Amino acid sequence: MEYFRKILRYAIPYRRYGLLNIFFNILYALFSALSFAALIPMLNVLFDKAERLTSAPAYTGIGDLKDYFMDYMNYRVTQYSGEDEMKGLVLVIGLVLVLFLLKNIFNYLAMYFITFLRNGVLRDIRNEMYQKINALPISFYSEKRKGDVIARITSDVLEIQHSFLSILELIVREPLTIIFTIIVMFLISAKLTIFVFIFIPLAGAIISRIGKSLKRKSDRVQKEQGKFLSIVEETLGGLRVIKAFNAESRFYQTFKNSTERFFHFSNKLLNRQNLASPTGEFLGILVIGVLLWFGGKMVLVDKTLDASSFIAYMGLAYNILTPAKALSKASYGVRKGNAAAERVLEILETENPIVEKENAIEKETFESGISIKNVSFKYDNEYVLKDFSLEVPKGSTVALVGKSGSGKSTIANLITRFYDVNAGVISIDGIDIKDLSKKSLRDLTGLVTQDSILFNDSVRNNIALGKEDATEDEIIAAAKIANAHEFIADLAEGYDHNIGDGGTKLSGGQKQRLSIARAVLKNPPIMVLDEATSALDTESERLVQDALEKMMRNRTSLVIAHRLSTIQNADIIVVLQKGKIVEQGGHAELMAQKGPYKKLVEMQSLAS
Template sequence: MNYFRQILGFAKPYRGYALLNILSNILYALFGTLAMVSLFPMLNVLFDKTKRLEVKPEWEGFSGLKNYAEDYLNFFVTQKANDGNDDVLIFMVILVVSMFLLKNVFNYLAMYFITFLRNGVLKDVRNTLYDKIVSLPLSYFSEKRKGDTIARISSDVQEIQHSFLSILELIVREPLMIIFTIIMMFLISAKLTFFVFIFIPISGFLISLIGKSLKRKSDRVQKEQGKFLSIIEETLGGLKVIKGFNAEKIFGNKFRESTTQFFNFSNTLLNRQNLASPTSEFLGITVISILLWYGGQMVLKEKTLDAGLFIVYMGLAYNILTPAKAISKASYSVKKGNAAAERVLEILNTTSPLEDKPNAITKEDFTSNITIDNVFFKYEDELVLKNFSIQVPKGKTVALVGQSGSGKSTIANLVTRFYDVTEGAITIDGIDIRDLSKSSLRSLMGLVTQDSILFNDSVKNNILLGKPKATDVEIIDALKIANAWEFVKDLPNGIDTNIGDSGNKLSGGQKQRLSIARAVLKNPPIMILDEATSALDTESERLVQVALENMMKNRTSIVIAHRLSTIQNADNIIVMQKGEIVEQGTHIELLQKNTVYKKLVEMQSFD
């Protein structure tokens, strides 16, 4: 129920619709009960059982409600008959039809109002979940399957709507229908109603036995769905490699294995769930059958119950079956929805270790230096950086070089605070970056990564991420600085041309230059370049290198380089091995030392 309460918290903005739904459901339950009771006077007229009553009955309080209602109807029918009116039956038919009409009108209104609440909660849960996913650190998703996350924000949230939120329709309507019906049943015959109540707990116990394992079975289904969505996501992302290595069969088998598991788990779950309705209906009919026997005794032998009232009583008893079935079915849905809610709330309730401090500082400028002071860092157990210390003065370019795995890219992740240091501190102008708001920290920085991360949108909208309110002139200026305007101006729609999924309509060099243009447009005081040219051919590298040099003018830059030809003009080159600094200096100074850096340069000169 704790999950249910948390999900219901999202319904607060829609409480007006909830109140209108409750009011409509109250009237639905009332007229639904009266619709059945209104059959009694019609049956009396049909069988000419109406008691002739010439004197209008007097109200004697709620204790005599049943007799007063019955006498008043008899008085009404008597008056019509005395007036020579033969349309009493028509009036009774209109009464019955009116009751059923009102019942269904309020049923529609109840569903109409709840629709806004259900879809509103669905929208808000998805929006909150998306915001949470975006706010969580990269480390949270390093072990997660993307497909599983997609399953949680799509099918799991949908399951919450179908299960938990369907309960909102039942909380008022079905219990009230049962309560109003039972009140009428008591008024007709308390003895018969007490007899019915002996069997209701037995039926409820038998129904509850079916639903106990639904949550566990539902959890298996949802996890397997996340698994095959992950396989789809990996297939689409790596289609070139799959085709190149003729690995279609391998991935096809993985996908079929997952969908077969999903098929088996779903069958088990749904077959168990499908037991709910027939079981509750059979138990209900069993109770009705016992009622027929016991009530028949009261009508035929004991003569303590009127035959017309007994028929109405049977109708009322059957009237309980539909809401009882709905409640039992809903209880199974809650168990199924519990698993979905648990998976959704697992993300929503996750506390990010990178949350801003309550009094986080908003920094709007960069004035002196970036200092990385005695930093240690590990992703899991093994240290990636050990006692790492450098200073990057304003306006200078510091380059980090070294073999793969030496910890270069980790520095970029720590300075941008995608991760927090294990020990030590990183400061900007003497302020620990953990004391800054993440938003203000990252607004001081531009990032160009090895993988050109572009989106399925126009050139313009991809670049506008750097400065959402920039003009077309500013965009074109940024493209020129990034050496990208030369190809963008020849695209079919210029800057409004869609570049495809991940920018796949462009070459590697073109994509990288657009990434640089995005960083240029942002115009931050600090630039971080994470192996921005390592994936490019020689010609593309030359064009991108010119673009990078244009961009780094008068800026503070941390350059992580694989190709050493790109950082020869850096003010300070840091050579790293296994997370430690082995030497540092300018390009010429390091060559003169004739140690690690020179060996790296010589190795690359043979490439």
């Protein structure tokens, strides 16, 4: 119930719908019991089992409530029908129809109001999960499969609605229906009701035993669903490579193995779950059978119960079966929902290691420079940077070069605070970036990466991502600086053209120029370029490099470069090896030193 309580806190904003649901469920349960109880005096009168009363009975206290109710109904039927028994029959039918109509109206109203609560909670959990997914650091997703996260926000949240939130419909209605029905049953025959309740704990024990392993089986099903969704996500992302390497059959086999496991796990789960209904129904009919024997004996042999009361009593006993079965299914739902809630709450309750201080500084200007002092950082166990220091003065272009794995991209990730340093300080204008609000830090920085990450939207909306209120003129000006305006103008719908999922309708160079236009429009004082030209052909590289040079004018730029020809004009070139600076200076200066930088330049020249 721990997870159930945690999910219930999302229902607090919708408590008025919950209270209305409870109110109408009380009325439903009451009329559900009354609809059967009303039959007793009617049957007595119609079939001449009771002497007709011509004067109204007197109420003598709660102890004689049953007799008063039966005598009063006898009196009303007698008054209405007189000597015409068919009029009495019409009254019986009319009263039963009215009671059942009211019962079903109240049932509908109870379900009507709970719908707003259920769907509201579903919406709020999904919204909070999406917000959390955005807030969690990039490192979180290096440990989690994307498909598994998608499964949690879709099917797991839906499972919570089907299980936990469905219980809210049952938690008041079904117990109250049972309680009101049992009260009426006690009023009719306490002896018969006590006899029935000897069998109920036995039935409950059997149902409980069936459901014990349900949570474990459900957890396996949901985890496997996350796995095959991950395979689908990876397949769609890498379809070109899969086809190029004729790896369709390999991926199909991996997917098939996952769905095969899902098939077996689901079968076990559903077969266990499906056992609840027939077991509950058989146990209910068993109780009815015992009732027929014991009650029939009371009517026919002992003469301690009249036939009309026994008929109504059997109707009430059967009336308990439906809510009892619903509660039995609900207990299975709790176990199944537990597994889903655990997976959803794991994300919602994950603590973000990149914490913003309570009174974080909102910094709007950049004045002197970036300082990296004695920084050490590791992704897992091995340090990528150790005791690393670097000064980036305002207005300068600092290029980071070195072999793969030397720590270049790590520095970009630390400056933008996608990760936090393990030791040391990164400061902007002498202020530790941990003291800045994440929003103001990222407002000060622009990022252009090697992989042009674009979204399935129009050209305009992709460029205006960091500045939603940008005017048409500002968007076009940014596109012109990025050498993107010409190709955008040639698109079928210009700036309104949809670029497809991840920009698949554009070439690599076009995508990169849109990324640059996006950064230009944001107009940050600090620009981080992470191997922005490494994946381009010569013609695209020339256009992109020209766009980058335009963008970097009058800005502080940190350039991570793979192609050394693109950073020869940098103010400072920093050469990294295994997270340490081995050389730094201008291009001519470093070439004259004939050290690691010159070797890198010569290797690239030879390769080209």
